Amino acid sequence: MVTWRSKTSLPMEIKELKARLSLAEVVAHYGLRPDKHQRLLCPFHDDKTPSLQLYPKTDTFCCFSTNCHAGTGDVIRFIELMDKCSTHEAIIKAKSLIGGALPQPAVPAAPAQPPTDPLEREAVLNKVFSSFKKALPASRKAVDYLQGRGLDYKQHECGYNSGGLHVESKNHHLVTSMVTYGLLKPRAAGGYSVWAKDCVIFPLKDVQHKIVSLYGRSIFNNSDQRHFYMTGRTGLYPGYPAPATTKLILTESIIDAASLLQQPAIAAQYSVLALYGTNGLTDEHQQAIITLAALDEMIFMLDADEAGKAATIKHAQTLSGLLPNVQFTHVPLPDGEDVNSVLQSHDDPQVLADLIAQRQPLHFSFSIESKTPSVIPIPVLQTNERLNTANPELLVYDGVLLQVTVLGGVRLTGLDRLRVTLKVEHRQGMFLPVRHSLDLYNHGQVQQLVSLVTETFDMNGQAVVTLVAQLTGALESYRAQRLERLQAKPESKPALTPAQRQAAIQYLQQPHLLRRTSEDIGQSGIVGEEMNRLIAYLVYSSRRQATPLHVMFLGASGSGKTYLQEKVSELIPAEEKIEITQVTENAFYYFRQDELKHKLLLIEDLDGAESALYPLRELQSKKRISKTVTIKDTKGNLKTITVVVEGPVSVSGCTTREKLYEDNANRCLLLYVDGSAEQDGRIMAYQTKLSAGQVDHGKEQAIKSLLRSVQQVLQPVRVVNPYAQHITLPSEIFKPRRTMTLLLAFIEAVTFYHQYQRAQKKDGSGQPYIETTPADITAAFHLLKEVLFSKGDELAKATRNFLEQLKALLAVEGKDSFTAREIRQQLRIAPATLKRYLSELERYGYLKGSGNRYRHYEYTIARADEYEVLKSSIDSQLQAILVKIKERSGRSVVQ
Incomplete structure (x- = not known):
């Protein structure tokens, strides 16, 4: 057995030490206060909800968080973790707490409690903080930390503790005082442990605005400990509110309070007071608040997480009893x-x-029968305080005279029943326990339990009925709480760092944005396809708008359409897109109502989504889908419900069969991939470099990351096109209504992408918007010219490409006519494909055939310049529109 001796004391065993020193005393020594369930925020990791459980009967503790290394331990282990010291040093500290004689270290030991001389403490803290304040501007890492948090240290009363003040100072009395007040802690082996080393320091002040304590925030954001308070913490930040305060904002942390105080518009209208975490509304806070005679509004601005919302409700309820005439908002x-x-x-x-x-007004009184939901929902259903749920398989209910143990816990399925196995024991141990299995929702079984308990323990029947009713209510609340925790929580979007955000905004603010974006997309690993890749990226960006665009990639099998879609979609954040290989007819109706909102749907091949094309079209057009189905309720009765899935969404798909999916294609911008020999050469050259290890993957990933960041800083904003009335479609365009919708929407997408280069205005109702410029229209026309040519051509793009190849070949050879065999050999086209092309061209009158159908059948081209005439006509009309807009704007339009 381990023992230790001092020169003046008898041996003391560890067992005896633990018997004399309770865990409650140790916890109180460190200024920690457990709640009524003996739980507290774990000081050994960043804790939002109490996860450290104290067990006073055994003087042990256990942290149930998976993010904590503390685990289970006793008083010695608690001291070890708090002081970050060895077991031997913890034993010495434990002896000092119970008044045992100590082996004297080489340096003077700090007293267990600081002296009560307030003037001396104030002088020391002012001296130390003054040194910390001077040290802050000299520390680059501290200044960078504050700038990274969006704080300007010049506007705040703050400092930096590098941990070297006691070394640099030549004032030995100051070092002694720092030891006295807990700013330094002597080590048994020599030297000192420094309180709040590498922390930004903020002063806590009393009612006379004097510094009475300090708070430290680690600049390294380590998970073990970020927040440091002095022992016996007192004072408030930034201080006691002014007596004339009418509106007071409560924040969850000192950093949050500093963020508000830095804004002149806020500091001029409101007083700000920082809590010390979600459980940090102290008696001193309450005393300072209730003395504000002019206070008419309390504004809660706590974190928007589960713990923050729960704390808002809890503290509002507490303060409402003290301030009945004050309005509470959040x-x-x-x-x-x-x-x-x-x-x-x-x-x-x-x-x-x-x-x-x-x-908004804060409603913190909750009622089950209330039909109007409160502004802040109850985070979790509060379990009856008599029900101990530490072990889910062994629930214990304290019924005062009786103790009821629920063996095996409760099942979470089947909410129409509450089957349990109970063990009922008499507190005084005068009777044998009663064990009984029943359904607490079954009246006959409950009556049987009441009779059994009444007879066994010789109790009043009504008291047992009340006990069973209270137990049932507690188990219902516990089950509801468990079910709530099992609900899938929405995925949180990874936040950009300040540096990433700033880089993305600067990228969007610099000139020649579209040209730079196209070049960077190419450097991300996409070869060629300059127009298609930029159009697709802009279409994908429109998913954040109220009316997104859609795109369809078309081309022959193996032409790279799926690859192009995949590579461009890599520039969109993963959480904002859904990739689909195959989907069934009803699959879209099983998404949660808001799960598809403003998402990018990527369909690898429309053949895999053929059965779901109708709901897909509805999502594109109506921005929502609904389906009415019949289901059976728990009693077997049929009832009708309507399933609704909300959009809008941006849809991107690939196919080789444009005509087959014409209804969907009419709602999309059609991008035909480049199947030319030149594109084949570019791709093969890239593949060669890739194989030879000559591709800089690091640079590609950096560009992809930047463009994804750009997507995250783009914000939904209404776009107004003041030149829309001057835009008309060429008369050659087929299906002009939908084509006009696509053209105007694409112009808005270009404007939306330039939002950081457009002045934000407000309409008559105060709603913000940005305006389209002539440059946006010019860029949109330039990008969509080939798309409009295709919309004006009655031939499918593949057939058109074949015809243009045919024209070029005959021009080179100086021929006017050709046979199918000659063309197939020279263009190397499959017989079936060639037959389809020739048949379509002859049917539409682009080719004329002569001769015997089965022998020496020759074709001639009806008109060689028809496509150039079509393109020239469309191009001329587009240029005429731009000239009108130029005259309207009075500004030069960039060609």
């Missing part, structure tokens, strides 16, 4: 965000003032 932050993260993710800090202006 600021709805984006899901998963806090005040500081919102500041970081927006270039304009005005967003915080705008969010505060949109605050």
Whole structure:
């Protein structure tokens, strides 16, 4: 057995030490306060909800978080973890807490509690903080940390603790005082452990605005410990609110409070007060708040996560009892965000003032029968405090005189029943326990249980009925809570770092945006296809708008259409796209109602989605689909429900058969992949470089990452085209109604992509919008020229390409006519494909045949320049439109 001795004390065994020192005393020594269930926020990792359970009967603890290394331990282990020291040093510290004699170290030991001289403490803290404040501008890493959090240290009262003050200082009395007040801790082996080393330091002040304590925030964001408070924490940040305060904002952390105080518009209208975490509404906070005689509104601006919402409700209920005449509101932050993260993710800090202006009344009184949902939903159903759920397979209910154990827990399935196996015990141990299995929703079985318990324990029947009713309610709440936790939570989008966000915005603000984007898409690994790749990227960007565009890639088998779609889609964040290889007829109706909203749907081959083309068209046109089905309820009765899935979505698909999917193609921009010999050469050259290891994959990935970041900073905004009335379609265009819709939508997509280069305006109702410029229209016409040519051509693109190849071949050879055999040999086309092309061209009158159908049948081209005439006509009309717009705008249109 391990023992230790000092020069003045008898041997003391560890067992005896643990018997004399309770865990509650140790926890209180470190300024920690457990709740009524003996739980607290774990100090050994970043904890949002209490996960550290204390067990006073055994003086042990256990952290149930998978992100924590603390595990289970006793008082010695707790001291080890808190002080980050060895077991021997923890034993010495434990002895000091119970008054045992200590082996004297080489350096003076700090007292267990700081002295009570407030003037001396104030002088020391002011001296130390003054040094920290001077050290901040000299620390590049501290300044960078604050800038990364969107904070300007020059606007705040803050400092930086590098951990070297006691070494640099020549004032030995200051070092002694730092030891006295817990800023330094002597090590048994010599030297000191420094409180809040490598932390940005903020002062906590009392009612007289004097520094009475300090708070440290680690600049390394380590998972073990980020927040440091001095022992016996007192004071508030940024201080006690001014007596004339009428509107007070509560934040969850000091960093959040500093983020608000940095905004002049907010600081001028509101007072700000920081809590110390979700459980950090202290008695000092409450005392400071209730003394504000002019206060008329409390504004909660806590984190938009489960813990923050629960704390908002909890603290509002607490303060409402103290401030019955004060209005309570809350600021709805984006899901998963806090005040500081919102500041970081927006270039304009005005967003915080705008969010505060949109605050909503806070309803913290909840009723099961309420028909109107509250502004903030209850995060979880609160389990009855008498029900111990530490072990889900062994639930224990405290019925005062009786204790009821639910053996095996409760099943989460079948909400129309509550089958349990109970063990009912008398607290005084005077009777044998009762064990009984029943369904608590079955009246006859419940009556049987009541009779059995009443007779066995000689109790009043009504008291047992009440006990069973309370137990049933507690188990219902517990089951509902478990079910809520099992619900799939929406995936959180990975946030951009401030550096990534800034780089993406700068990219969008620089000139020649479309040209640079096209070049960068090419450098991401896409060979050729300059027009198609840029059009596809702009179409994919439109998914964030109210009316997204759609695209269809067309080409022969093996021409690279699927590859082109895949490579361009790699430039879209993974969480904003859904890739589909094959889909069944009803599959789209099984998505959650909002699961497809503003997503990019990528269909590898429309043949794999043939059965689902109708709902796909509805999503494209109506932006929602619905289906009415008949189901049976739990009682076997038939009832009708309507399943609704909301859009809008942007759809991208590939196919070789344009005519087969014409209804879907009419809703899309049709992009025909380049099947030329030149494109084949470019692709093979890239493949050769790839095989030879000459492709810079690091550069490709960096460009892909940048373009994905660009997608994340694009924000939905209404686009107004003041020149729309001057845009008309050439008369040659087939199906002009849908084509006009696609053309106008693509112009809006170009404008949307330039949103960081367009001034934001507001309409009469105050809604923001940006305007299309002549340059946007010019760019859209330039990109869609080939698409419009195809829309004006009655031939399918593959047939048109064959005809143009045929014309070029005959011109080179100086011939006017040809036979099918000659053409097949020279163009190397499959007989069936050649027959289809010739038949279509002859049917439409582009070819004339003569001779015997079975021998020496010759073809001649009816008119060699018909396509050039068509393109020239369409191009002339487009140029005429641009001239009109130029005259209308009075500005030069870039050609």
